[in-house]
Amino acid sequence: MLLSDIFEEELRSPTVFRDESKLNESYMPSSLPHRTSELRELIRLFLGLMKNPGEMSQRVTISGSIGTGKTALSKCFGKILEEYETTHNKNLHYVHINCRRKKSRFLILRQVVFHFNPTVPHRGYSPEELLYMLDCLLESQNAHLVLVLDELDFILGRNDRSLLYDLTRWTDEQLNGVQRVSLILIVRDRAYLKKLDASTLSSLQNNHIYLAPYSASQLVDILQERATEALFDYAVNSEVLNLIADIASERGDARFALELLWRAGKYADRDRVPSILPEHARLAKADVHPRVRKDFFHELSPHQQLVLLAIIRQLKKHEAAYTTTGDVEINYNVICEEYDETPRKHTQLWEYIKELEQLGIITTKISSKGIRGKTTLIGLPDAPLSLLEKELQNNLKEY
Numbered sequence: 001m002l003l004s005d006i007f008e009e010e011l012r013s014p015t016v017f018r019d020e021s022k023l024n025e026s027y028m029p030s031s032l033p034h035r036t037s038e039l040r041e042l043i044r045l046f047l048g049l050m051k052n053p054g055e056m057s058q059r060v061t062i063s064g065s066i067g068t069g070k071t072a073l074s075k076c077f078g079k080i081l082e083e084y085e086t087t088h089n090k091n092l093h094y095v096h097i098n099c100r101r102k103k104s105r106f107l108i109l110r111q112v113v114f115h116f117n118p119t120v121p122h123r124g125y126s127p128e129e130l131l132y133m134l135d136c137l138l139e140s141q142n143a144h145l146v147l148v149l150d151e152l153d154f155i156l157g158r159n160d161r162s163l164l165y166d167l168t169r170w171t172d173e174q175l176n177g178v179q180r181v182s183l184i185l186i187v188r189d190r191a192y193l194k195k196l197d198a199s200t201l202s203s204l205q206n207n208h209i210y211l212a213p214y215s216a217s218q219l220v221d222i223l224q225e226r227a228t229e230a231l232f233d234y235a236v237n238s239e240v241l242n243l244i245a246d247i248a249s250e251r252g253d254a255r256f257a258l259e260l261l262w263r264a265g266k267y268a269d270r271d272r273v274p275s276i277l278p279e280h281a282r283l284a285k286a287d288v289h290p291r292v293r294k295d296f297f298h299e300l301s302p303h304q305q306l307v308l309l310a311i312i313r314q315l316k317k318h319e320a321a322y323t324t325t326g327d328v329e330i331n332y333n334v335i336c337e338e339y340d341e342t343p344r345k346h347t348q349l350w351e352y353i354k355e356l357e358q359l360g361i362i363t364t365k366i367s368s369k370g371i372r373g374k375t376t377l378i379g380l381p382d383a384p385l386s387l388l389e390k391e392l393q394n395n396l397k398e399y
């Protein structure tokens with residue numbers, strides 16, 4: 001068979017997807033079932049600011065476990081704010097920053113400054129200078145900023161709390177003048193906030209919105225709504241949606257549920273059948289890990305991936321639940337050679353391990369005192385090692 005014929009055949013093969021991009025993580029749904037009251041609360045907290053910007057600022061924290069809709073809720077509010085802005089011209093700006101991607105105070109502040117002045121140079125400024133620049137920009141443009149720091153756990157877990165200290169102190173200093181900066185802080189685990197120093201903590205006020213994990217029936221509603229947009233009408237029935245919701249309800253995680261639906265759809269397409277069957281959902285469950293999403297590896301740097309590969313190979317080789325940092329380092333150096341990469345130094349390696357832990361992919365604990373004294377043990381509690389290894393190797397090939 002000619003290659004072009006294979007392509008033609010695939011192109012014409014039936015699909016369950018009307019528009020699969022509607023199941024992407026980046027897609028912003030038009031409504032958020034079961035988060036209406038939280039959205040109302042968020043709007044209520046910002047109503048004073050929206051009506052009279054400059055007279056008050058607001059600080060709100062949002063917490064909830066993985067996939068409970070924290071980012072979606074905040075972005076939905078951002079959309080409302082922007083729509084309000086276009087009709088009321090209050091010079092309100094919503095800036096949403098993911099702290100996992102922008103890993104330092106400098107990168108975060110630069111992105112905020114960039115929003116107001118896209119010609120800001122990529123380097124050459126200290127965070128303090130950027131903060132000063134932002135102050136001047138807001139003042140000269142008479143602008144008001146709602147700054148969202150999403151996945152803030154990442155920064156707090158890295159012991160870099162100075163950003164929040166700077167921001168809260170800076171906004172506190174505006175108390176007597178025009179108040180231009182409000183904050184929405186998003187964390188998975190609220191305990192991280194308790195690590196802040198007392199003055200920063202108290203300045204965060206008491207506006208907190210907690211998003212509880214979704215129940216199975218709530219997940220069914222979320223899936224149903226998204227399925228209507230992403231799949232053809234006949235492509236999925238309630239039995240399958242219930243099954244997927246049941247699987248995902250263990251963690252109450254909407255992202256996991258949506259990815260299961262997407263994978264199940266892919267299995268249906270592979271079998272060239274017009275609708276998703278329960279068996280496709282079961283197959284999807286076997287290869288979607290709640291922590292290791294399809295876009296997961298793209299968020300890791302090549303060396304983070306090499307470290308992860310070292311951990312996986314180490315655990316596989318010894319069929320062990322835990323491995324040590326020392327062994328991981330040895331294996332990492334070997335893998336670097338395999339991929340023709342210069343190994344990073346010990347302290348950098350340690351940073352990577354901490355970041356992988358932050359992402360929830362590995363766990364670490366201190367061993368009880370053994371022959372070689374205390375050491376850090378690294379485990380991958382509930383990830384299928386072979387699946388991860390295969391995906392990592394495929395991904396590393398692309399670099």
Ligand SMILES: Nc1ncnc2c1ncn2[C@@H]1O[C@H](COP(=O)(O)OP(=O)(O)OP(=O)(O)O)[C@@H](O)[C@H]1O
Pocket residue numbers: 024025026027028029031032033034035064065066067068069070071072073151188222254255258
């Ligand atoms: N109530 C909802 N209705 C519709 N879709 C939802 C709802 N809650 C979450 N989602 C969808 O589920 C996915 C995960 O949601 P989101 O990214 O907001 O979770 P999160 O709480 O920010 O998770 P993480 O802690 O991993 O950042 C997104 O695709 C989002 O659109």
Ligand SMILES: [Mg+2]
Pocket residue numbers: 070071072150151
């Ligand atoms: Mg999020």
